[in-house]
Amino acid sequence: MDSKPPKSVVKRDPEGTRRRILEAAKSQFAKFGLAGARTDAIAEVAGSNERMLYYYFGSKELLYVAVLEAMYADYAKKESELDLSGLEPRKAMAALATSIWAHLWDNPEWIGLINNENLHQGRYLKTSKKLSETISPVVDVVRSILVRGADVGQFRSGIDPLDFYVTVVGMGYYIASNRFTISAFTGRDYARQSDRAKIWEMHLEILGAYLHSTTLAAVR
Known part of the structure; x- marks a missing residue:
């Protein structure tokens, strides 16, 4: 009597399934909204099914x-995780700012989800x-650079790290999220690296002036 061939074993990959659902959901939510x-x-x-989606996340809203x-x-x-400890405070802050701005351009789905x-x-x-838990580490990086800068006399003291962080993100976010309308009404396309580099340089000069100045509050 011939023996039956062994049944193939289906390898389960719960983490992989969950990760694929998250990636697919990110794309769909960025395109179409909730x-x-x-x-x-x-x-x-x-590559899954709705039953698994609800199993791992409970509902569309929780996903x-x-x-x-x-x-x-x-x-x-x-x-x-940026290694900024070896940079002087001014260069460290510039590196952090340009990294944040680059992240917005490199992750267009980020913009769609935020909007x-x-x-x-x-x-x-x-x-x-x-x-x-996700916001605090970045603000802590900003705080650390501000403290180092004040200690060596490169930055003025008393700068709120959260306010400064929000300002940095806002500078990059406006250009990235409004690039199409800006291009439509001004004719300038900041998706071009040359135009983007120019405005980033301007933003860094503005941030640098704020970090150094002790008289801005007096002229308001």
Whole structure:
């Protein structure tokens, strides 16, 4: 009697499945927003099924929050791991700023997700218990550079690291998120590296003037 061939063993990869669902969801939410993205489309792109999507994330809304958390965590990890300790404070701050700006251009889905969540007035991010853990490391990097700069006389003291960080992000975010409308009404395309490098240089000079000046508050 012939023996039956052994059954093939299906190797389970829960982390891989979860990661693929997150990646697929990031793309879908960035393109279509929370309302427009479909769970069946996300599952299909991920090579999975809707049952697994709900198994790992519970709901479409919780998957959306997980995507936002992962996005901010990846960004914070990248920026906080920059090796800036060997640079003088002025160069360290310039390196951090240009890294943040480059991240916005290199990750267009980031812009789409942020814009979509702003349409929701930050409602879903506010439900996250992990968000503060992702923002703090980057602000700590800014704080460390500001302290070093003040200690050696390159920066003035008393600069709020969170305010400074938000200002740096805002400079890069406006150009990256509005590049199409800026191009339409001015004819200048900041997607071109040469134009982008020029405005980054201007932004760095503005930041440098603020870091050094002790008289800006007096002229307001």
